[in-house]
Amino acid sequence: MKTMDVAVIGGGPAGLAAALAADKNGARTMLIEREAKLGGILKQCIHDGFGLVRFGEKLSGPEYAQRFISQISDSCLSFATLTFVSRIKRAESGFILTLVNRNGIINVECNSIIFACGCRERTSRQIGIHGRHTAGVFTAGTAQYYTNILGKMPTKRCVILGSGDIGLIMARRLTLEGAQVIGVYEAKPAASGLTRNVYQCLEDYNIPLHTSKTVTRLFGTGRINAVEVSSVDNNMEPIPGTEQIIECDALILSVGLIPENELAESLDIPMDSRTKGPVSDQHCMTMADGVFCCGNALHVNDLVDYVSESGEAAGQAAALWRSEKREFAEIICDDRLLYAVPQKLNVANLDSPVIVYFRSKDEMCKARLTVTLDGKELYAKTYPRLRPPEMERLELDFKAMNVKAGSIVKMALAEVQ
Numbered sequence: 035m036k037t038m039d040v041a042v043i044g045g046g047p048a049g050l051a052a053a054l055a056a057d058k059n060g061a062r063t064m065l066i067e068r069e070a071k072l073g074g075i076l077k078q079c080i081h082d083g084f085g086l087v088r089f090g091e092k093l094s095g096p097e098y099a100q101r102f103i104s105q106i107s108d109s110c111l112s113f114a115t116l117t118f119v120s121r122i123k124r125a126e127s128g129f130i131l132t133l134v135n136r137n138g139i140i141n142v143e144c145n146s147i148i149f150a151c152g153c154r155e156r157t158s159r160q161i162g163i164h165g166r167h168t169a170g171v172f173t174a175g176t177a178q179y180y181t182n183i184l185g186k187m188p189t190k191r192c193v194i195l196g197s198g199d200i201g202l203i204m205a206r207r208l209t210l211e212g213a214q215v216i217g218v219y220e221a222k223p224a225a226s227g228l229t230r231n232v233y234q235c236l237e238d239y240n241i242p243l244h245t246s247k248t249v250t251r252l253f254g255t256g257r258i259n260a261v262e263v264s265s266v267d268n269n270m271e272p273i274p275g276t277e278q279i280i281e282c283d284a285l286i287l288s289v290g291l292i293p294e295n296e297l298a299e300s301l302d303i304p305m306d307s308r309t310k311g312p313v314s315d316q317h318c319m320t321m322a323d324g325v326f327c328c329g330n331a332l333h334v335n336d337l338v339d340y341v342s343e344s345g346e347a348a349g350q351a352a353a354l355w356r357s358e359k360r361e362f363a364e365i366i367c368d369d370r371l372l373y374a375v376p377q378k379l380n381v382a383n384l385d386s387p388v389i390v391y392f393r394s395k396d397e398m399c400k401a402r403l404t405v406t407l408d409g410k411e412l413y414a415k416t417y418p419r420l421r422p423p424e425m426e427r428l429e430l431d432f433k434a435m436n437v438k439a440g441s442i443v444k445m446a447l448a449e450v451q
Contacts, residue, residue, distance in 0.1 A: 038064045038135040039133055040352045043119055043297065046074020048345035049150035049327020049337050050102040055349030056148070057111040063353075064142060065113035066133065072106075072115065073099035074152055075175065076338065078182045083230075087339035097339060099191065101191060114140075119297060122147070127325060145322040146352040149312075150345060151294040153330040155200075158252075160334055162291050165252030174200040174288040181207060193261050194218045195249045199227040199423075201288020201337070206235035208286075212304035215241050216280055219263055221248040221270045224397055226288075226423050228336060248272065249285060260418055261285055293331045308373040309333035315362070315380040316388040316432075317351035318344060323360070326352050333375050333391065336425045340391070347389075358382065361439035363432075370447035372422055384433040391427055392445065394420035400450045403428075407435055407443055416450060 039058040042049050045067030045306050053065040055230065071077060076084070079095025086092060106113065117135040124130075128145040128148065152410065155173040170303060172180070172188055178200065180188040190213055194201050197220040205215045213384070223245050227234045236243050244263075251262035265276035293311045295303075303320045304313045311332040312320040318328045328348035329341040363379040372393040398420045405413040412435045437443060 036140065038062045038063070038142055038144040040064070040146050040148060040349070041066065041129070041142055042148045042150055042349070044074070044150035044152055044329075044331070045069070045072040046113070046115065046150065046329065047072070047076060047099065047102070047341045048152070048331070048348075049148070050099070050106075051342040051345030052112070052148045052150050052326075052349035052352070053111050054102060054105055054109060054330055055346040056270050056353040057109045057349075057352035059350050061381050063111040063349075064144070065111060066117050066119060066131075067113065067115045067194045067300065070116055072103050072113065078175075078179050079203075080182050081207070084338050086148065087337060088342060095338075102342075108180060122297060122300060124301075146326065146349050146355055148318075148345075149295065149296065149298050149325070149327040149331050150329050150348075150351050151331045152335055153291040154295045156287070156290045156292060158285070158287060163249055163252060166253045166255065168252070168256060169285045170254065170258035170259050171252070172284060172286050174198070174204045174286055177204050177284075177286050178207070181211060183203075187211060189213050189286070191282050192284040192286055193249065193263070193280055193282045194286045194288060195234070196220060196288035196290070197222075197225040197227050198241060198288040198290065199231050201286065202227045202231040202235040204286060204288070205241050206239055208402070209239050209241065216282060217242040217244050219244045219247045219249060221246065221266050223420070228423060229421070243312075245382035250277070252285065253279075258285060291330065291334050293334065295327075295331055298325070298327060298331070306333075306373065308384065309375060311375075313377045314375065315360070315378045316376050317355075317380065317383070318348035318376075319351060319355070319380070321378070323357065324352075324355060332412060333373065335391075336423070340427065343389070352443065360397075363437045363439060363441040363443060365390070365443045367392070367444065368446040370398070370401075371445060374445050376392050379432055379437055381432075381437055381439050381441075384437065387431045388428045389427060389429055391425055392447075393423060393425050397421050398447065398449055401447050402450045404446050404448070406446070407429065407437060407444060408441055420447070 039061035076095035084098040264272040
């Protein structure tokens with residue numbers, strides 16, 4: 035039995051930041067990673083654009099991750115790679131984790147846990163594409179791994195379904211490697227990725243973006259040789275008679291991400307159906323005392339800089355956490371907002387401004403955000419443009435707003451003429 039103060043599950047950007055922050059705040063910390071190397075998805079993201087917010091410079095994914103990995107040698111934290119958490123159970127003093135790795139089974143007792151498990155991609159089965167599921171259907175992350183890590187070209191002529199950021203980036207990457215990207219097809223009426231990626235990855239390389247269209251069928255036996263593309267209506271249902279057959283040798287999917295929270299769910303932690311992550315307070319603590327969640331496991335972020343920010347907040351809070359009574363106010367959203375995080379405010383510990391992340395439900399030009407407390411407006415801000423793919427960050431001093439236990443803080447959006 036190993037005894038730790040904080041156990042961090044996941045060695046990606048959120049887990050690295052959380053573990054280092056916990057260590058800096060004096061906690062005996064263990065970082066647990068199931069892959070052979072630390073860094074998470076950043077290891078295969080060789081494009082630049084990381085670190086603009088945090089470091090003020092463009093870094094590739096591996097360079098960004100290395101900024102944190104290099105600090106581990108100067109810290110006291112321990113880490114275990116190729117290690118899986120098979121079970122978590124509560125104990126009198128906290129939690130007992132059962133780990134499995136090449137050395138066998140290890141039990142770790144800890145005071146608090148940080149889930150930094152990241153997210154996974156939706157597959158073709160999860161979006162219900164008809165046809166035999168043959169070779170040649172890849173998620174964008176898998177295609178990226180083949181190209182950037184294995185040095186293997188997964189396609190010569192492909193269709194990309196979904197305009198998430200990784201799909202846009204892979205459209206550019208495959209084009210640079212000599213593949214023909216016939217087009218990016220998006221069921222929604224607008225692109226799902228960041229505006230900068232639409233310009234830098236598609237328009238700069240003359241790759242067409244087809245909105246309000248989706249792939250409805252696959253063709254091929256040993257390997258895919260064509261796909262059927264159909265237009266969709268306002269409910270994103272295929273419109274009969276609009277089918278088009280496109281010959282290709284691969285379909286690459288960028289159709290959304292799902293936070294990995296199976297371990298958190300095993301502790302019966304309340305989840306938010308909108309974010310697919312745990313309900314949390316301003317310190318990234320879930321509704322279970324001593325259990326924290328950060329990064330893309332909490333909610334899907336656009337920028338890795340915000341993932342690291344979330345990890346640091348969780349790591350510091352987990353290191354300093356002691357069994358204390360928590361009293362909550364609630365943050366709720368109107369129907370123009372997709373979600374807001376955190377969902378709860380622990381009013382017993384509102385000593386510093388709270389960072390609130392939110393997304394609009396629809397694309398809006400000149401939108402006014404209002405924050406009200408029990409019906410009284412306390413804060414307002416006008417945004418020139420809001421898009422669902424682009425997360426917004428807001429810093430609010432809820433202590434100065436005199437938020438009390440049982441209060442309801444409402445965030446609402448309205449278009450300004």
